[in-house]
Amino acid sequence: MKKTILLAISLMTGFTAQAENLCLNQLPSNKVNQLFSEFGKAGKMPSELESWLNDPAVQTVTPFQLFDNVEFVGLCWVSAWLIKSDEGLILIDSLYQPYTDALLKNVEQLGYKLSDIKYVLITHGHFDHAGGLGVLKQALPNARLGMTLEGWKEAYQDASSPRHKDDWKMPTEPDLILTDNQAITLGNTTVTVYTTPGHTWGTTSFVFDVFDHGKKYKAVTIGGLGLNAISGPDQVETYIQSVDKLKKRVLEKNDPITIDLTAHPFSANLMENVERMKNRPSQDVNLFVNQKELVNKLEGLKKAAEDRLVIEKRK
Numbered sequence: 001m002k003k004t005i006l007l008a009i010s011l012m013t014g015f016t017a018q019a020e021n022l023c024l025n026q027l028p029s030n031k032v033n034q035l036f037s038e039f040g041k042a043g044k045m046p047s048e049l050e051s052w053l054n055d056p057a058v059q060t061v062t063p064f065q066l067f068d069n070v071e072f073v074g075l076c077w078v079s080a081w082l083i084k085s086d087e088g089l090i091l092i093d094s095l096y097q098p099y100t101d102a103l104l105k106n107v108e109q110l111g112y113k114l115s116d117i118k119y120v121l122i123t124h125g126h127f128d129h130a131g132g133l134g135v136l137k138q139a140l141p142n143a144r145l146g147m148t149l150e151g152w153k154e155a156y157q158d159a160s161s162p163r164h165k166d167d168w169k170m171p172t173e174p175d176l177i178l179t180d181n182q183a184i185t186l187g188n189t190t191v192t193v194y195t196t197p198g199h200t201w202g203t204t205s206f207v208f209d210v211f212d213h214g215k216k217y218k219a220v221t222i223g224g225l226g227l228n229a230i231s232g233p234d235q236v237e238t239y240i241q242s243v244d245k246l247k248k249r250v251l252e253k254n255d256p257i258t259i260d261l262t263a264h265p266f267s268a269n270l271m272e273n274v275e276r277m278k279n280r281p282s283q284d285v286n287l288f289v290n291q292k293e294l295v296n297k298l299e300g301l302k303k304a305a306e307d308r309l310v311i312e313k314r315k
Contacts, residue, residue, distance in 0.1 A: 029268075033267065040228050060102065067217075069209075078128045095128065095132050096130075097131065114141075115142050116142075120145045123204055124151050131159070144175055148203075154202045196243075201238075206221045217259055220294070232315075240306065259288050
């Protein structure tokens, strides 16, 4: 799995000028968060957000390396993470069409073979994270596709919606069923599965080791952030329990999590921080190693859920 000359020359400079300018400057992360908050409250997507989401020129981002063993192969608004091991690759989330095709090209652009991907782990069954599973089933001959049972059910249900007839492709049947505390091991790399229902009932978060200039850290991809698919107070209460579960795991004394490899770049200022990282001295700590910011994020998610719970109980 030989690296391309481009990445060997310049770690963390993986944007084309056009993609960088559009992704960073068209709508900065704080504005996207604001618009999604308005969407969640009103139930109607702001036109500015809709235009941004549906603009391929804005959404297309050249893949880049964030840690020694982790590369970003996603979009401006949805992450897809590629984790390297000594026996192949693990991919987190599938994106959706036409961007799943772009994801596959990103993998090859980084110098890998599609046959090197051995696992595709899906955070939950919404179209932006699972919509490309059918494409990946055909394109990745050696890969197992994993999601919780509830996640698979949600994905098939959502895929049947007329609004997703063009952007959603599903396998004919579920593949790997993920369960809580399951360890997915590939060579020298293990991803631990944590079921964290709330965003959807089938939401999953993933914890794994990352390396920065050889130093090991623990990272998490939180499976679901928003409260845009809530069916009632029970789901919000479950969401709060999942946030508490994640926070406890983050603060575990002997094996803390210090890195947020977000499922949505705008939720963690990912693109802005990548830009700031470009010229860092090699001895500097990676900006993404920030447990305090991760804890603050979890506390913010819990507060938003507690506020939503009050509203749900009034209905």
